[in-house]
Amino acid sequence: xxxxxxxxxxxxxxxxxxxxxxxxxxxxxxxxxxxxxxxxxxxxxxxxxxxxxxxxxxxxxxxxxxxxxxxxxxxxxxxxxxxxxxxxxxxxxxxxxxxxxxxxxxxxxxxxxxxxxxxxxxxxxxxxxxxxxxxxxxxxxxxxxxxxxxxxxxxxxxxxxxxxxxxxxxxxxxxxxxxxxxxxxxxxxxxxxxxxxxxxxxxxxxxxxxxxxxxxxxxxxxxxxxxxxxxxxxxxxxxxxxxxxxxxxxxxxxxxxxxxxxxxxxxxxxxxxxxxxxxxxxxxxxxxxxxxxxxxxxxxxxxxxxxxxxxxxxxxxxxxxxxxxxxxxxxxxxxxxxxxxxxxxxxx
Amino acid sequence: xxxxxxxxxxxxxxxxxxxxxxxxxxxxxxxxxxxxxxxxxxxxxxxxxxxxxxxxxxxxxxxxxxxxxxxxxxxxxxxxxxxxxxxxxxxxxxxxxxxxxxxxxxxxxxxxxxxxxxxxxxxxxxxxxxxxxxxxxxxxxxxxxxxxxxxxxxxxxxxxxxxxxxxxxxxxxxxxxxxxxxxxxxxxxxxxxxxxxxxxxxxxxxxxxxxxxxxxxxxxxxxxxxxxxxxxxxxxxxxxxxxxxxxxxxxxxxxxxxxxxxxxxxxxxxxxxxxxxxxxxxxxxxxxxxxxxxxxxxxxxxxxxxxxxxxxxxxxxxxxxxxxxxxxxxxxxxxxxxxxxxxxxxxx
DNA sequence: TATTAGCACTCAAATCTTTCGAGTGCTAAC
DNA sequence: GTTAGCACTCGAAAGATTTGAGTGCTAATA
Numbered sequence: 001x002x003x004x005x006x007x008x009x010x011x012x013x014x015x016x017x018x019x020x021x022x023x024x025x026x027x028x029x030x031x032x033x034x035x036x037x038x039x040x041x042x043x044x045x046x047x048x049x050x051x052x053x054x055x056x057x058x059x060x061x062x063x064x065x066x067x068x069x070x071x072x073x074x075x076x077x078x079x080x081x082x083x084x085x086x087x088x089x090x091x092x093x094x095x096x097x098x099x100x101x102x103x104x105x106x107x108x109x110x111x112x113x114x115x116x117x118x119x120x121x122x123x124x125x126x127x128x129x130x131x132x133x134x135x136x137x138x139x140x141x142x143x144x145x146x147x148x149x150x151x152x153x154x155x156x157x158x159x160x161x162x163x164x165x166x167x168x169x170x171x172x173x174x175x176x177x178x179x180x181x182x183x184x185x186x187x188x189x190x191x192x193x194x195x196x197x198x199x200x201x202x203x204x205x206x207x208x209x210x211x212x213x214x215x216x217x218x219x220x221x222x223x224x225x226x227x228x229x230x231x232x233x234x235x236x237x238x239x240x241x242x243x244x245x246x247x248x249x250x251x252x253x254x255x256x257x258x259x260x261x262x263x264x265x266x267x268x269x270x271x272x273x274x275x276x277x278x279x280x281x282x283x284x285x286x287x288x289x290x291x292x293x294x295x296x297x298x299x300x301x302x303x304x305x306x307x308x309x310x311x312x313x314x315x316x317x318x319x320x321x322x323x324x325x326x327x328x329x330x331x332x333x334x335x336x337x338x339x340x341x342x343x344x345x346x347x348x
Numbered sequence: 349x350x351x352x353x354x355x356x357x358x359x360x361x362x363x364x365x366x367x368x369x370x371x372x373x374x375x376x377x378x379x380x381x382x383x384x385x386x387x388x389x390x391x392x393x394x395x396x397x398x399x400x401x402x403x404x405x406x407x408x409x410x411x412x413x414x415x416x417x418x419x420x421x422x423x424x425x426x427x428x429x430x431x432x433x434x435x436x437x438x439x440x441x442x443x444x445x446x447x448x449x450x451x452x453x454x455x456x457x458x459x460x461x462x463x464x465x466x467x468x469x470x471x472x473x474x475x476x477x478x479x480x481x482x483x484x485x486x487x488x489x490x491x492x493x494x495x496x497x498x499x500x501x502x503x504x505x506x507x508x509x510x511x512x513x514x515x516x517x518x519x520x521x522x523x524x525x526x527x528x529x530x531x532x533x534x535x536x537x538x539x540x541x542x543x544x545x546x547x548x549x550x551x552x553x554x555x556x557x558x559x560x561x562x563x564x565x566x567x568x569x570x571x572x573x574x575x576x577x578x579x580x581x582x583x584x585x586x587x588x589x590x591x592x593x594x595x596x597x598x599x600x601x602x603x604x605x606x607x608x609x610x611x612x613x614x615x616x617x618x619x620x621x622x623x624x625x626x627x628x629x630x631x632x633x634x635x636x637x638x639x640x641x642x643x644x645x646x647x648x649x650x651x652x653x654x655x656x657x658x659x660x661x662x663x664x665x666x667x668x669x670x671x672x673x674x675x676x677x678x679x680x681x682x683x684x685x686x687x688x689x690x691x692x693x694x695x696x
Numbered sequence: 697t698a699t700t701a702g703c704a705c706t707c708a709a710a711t712c713t714t715t716c717g718a719g720t721g722c723t724a725a726c
Numbered sequence: 727g728t729t730a731g732c733a734c735t736c737g738a739a740a741g742a743t744t745t746g747a748g749t750g751c752t753a754a755t756a
Binding site: 098099131132134136138139142144146148152154156158160233236237244247248251252255 | 446447479480482484486487490492494496500502504506508581584585592595596599600603
Binding site: 024026027028040041044045047048058061062063064 | 746747748749750
């Protein structure tokens, strides 16, 4: 059965009211909306239909109705109109920063602050290439390798060495490293390349090994999955999770970046919607312990087609309207930073 | 009234039992300890005395006794004998790391893992001096400043510039910067010094300003209070906090580094005990919302007399024995790393 | 045919009642 | 000084009662 207009209106009112109050919504409450002009009895009949169709459910016999996952889904897809442009306060809290890492951390923080939910942001899946590499002699026994990745992700690595090098040696290494590595993507840096470098340099085989080890370590670190989170403690504010042990599990899960990556990886780039905002409601989340949560994700795009994900984790009874519009604005702002202003990812 | 031996024994048994079970301890329970050979009635009399003296209290009329803050204090100061060396499993989980920052993060983590409490570690209050500074040209419009502080704390700063510099210019700046800044403590880097450098360099006044700005930013960042925390979610496991809103407040407080610094700052270097282990019980904590917590702190020392603090935050009903001995071992290990092995703070 | 008033019914939540038992304090005997 | 014995207390758990929001159904109405 298709939902007729009236059923849609009623369903929308039920869900909107429930989102506000968190209490099961009764027929009387709905019948009070003036523009409807229906008695509670009529609403009851409609509600019975909506329940049969699986959009709402009674937590117990003599209670009002609350939305099911299916109900939320219908609401998000068909009923929820988005906030008027005027209503949405532009955040503009993002400062310009040069380093992608800092920018994304900031995004997570601002978003958590604005929404009062837990937020997570992944770095874009762009092909990370070495922009610049610098080996310096800190003291007789120590080198410092600094690797700047495209997007100004910076990795430092202390390399203890046995052999004493003079400045000229270090300079030579720098030229060697930059010749080979500049512009190379991180995946390119393999044994083969290292061997080629070794061949070219000839001498210093032991120390070269130490240096390469350091650089490989740094590169691996740079290649690690980067997820920035913020507002984890907001999870404690979701009363529907209730049980402290459940909350605790959820919180721990939220701190486990490995787990979070699973949460987000399926989301990136499924559709080609405008900013690809997606909502995962309750059981739609494949990760365990998240049945009582919803996750809203958005995709931001970098000039070369690389994409990253921004996610908001909240209770099912989440202010979808606000979250979606906030995310939309944020991704617009981000795209702006990445593309027009030629900021973070400036190739120079 | 002084506590006689028997009262001490009974108090110790009461507290030890309570630490284990978390339930109020009754006279019958204590009378069952063989080596005591006293009836419950006698214990009751003694308990009445101990209560009058303020060491224990009844949560309600017909319940057993639980320790007061004063009781805990007496236990920690006089009754608790520390764990036998044999019982304590050496952690040895600390890997050698070159960078102070990473080491301290690891300390916090290992400690949280071992104790199941929330932990916090402050960086030592040593006079931070610049060990090495390196300016590099990343691309035409961007410089990268890398500053290595004593202890191998590394700060990176991206400096956007307007003027185009050739490599020789950069080299000149590097020499200039290192000449002035190497060995300088962070406090030394003030306007006066910067002006001196400017005078020496003569030209490029605009770009020098940009560079100095970047370096000052990085230095300020390095000078910021550094506190590393771990195991915050363990707070959720303290049942005595109970209320989720209280727990939540505590958790938020724990994530606020500013607040934490207050918590620890009074502790450093009060006494000159062996590793200066201190216990703050309940109301003894001046920070609000922490009345139901205890904090155990220890001091580690660096060769030049700099000190840092390691703290463990747990419920009042905390395993003081274990925590104190764990902290003792850890500080010994840390002192070992800092002093003997000449690791992290190696002056080269 | 759709809507509604009316009414009996349901059931969670709040409140009160009862029971139970661990633990106490006190007294009198040892 | 120690202990057995006993009356007493009071929280926690379990059960009983009340309340009220909400339902479904039926019969009357427009």
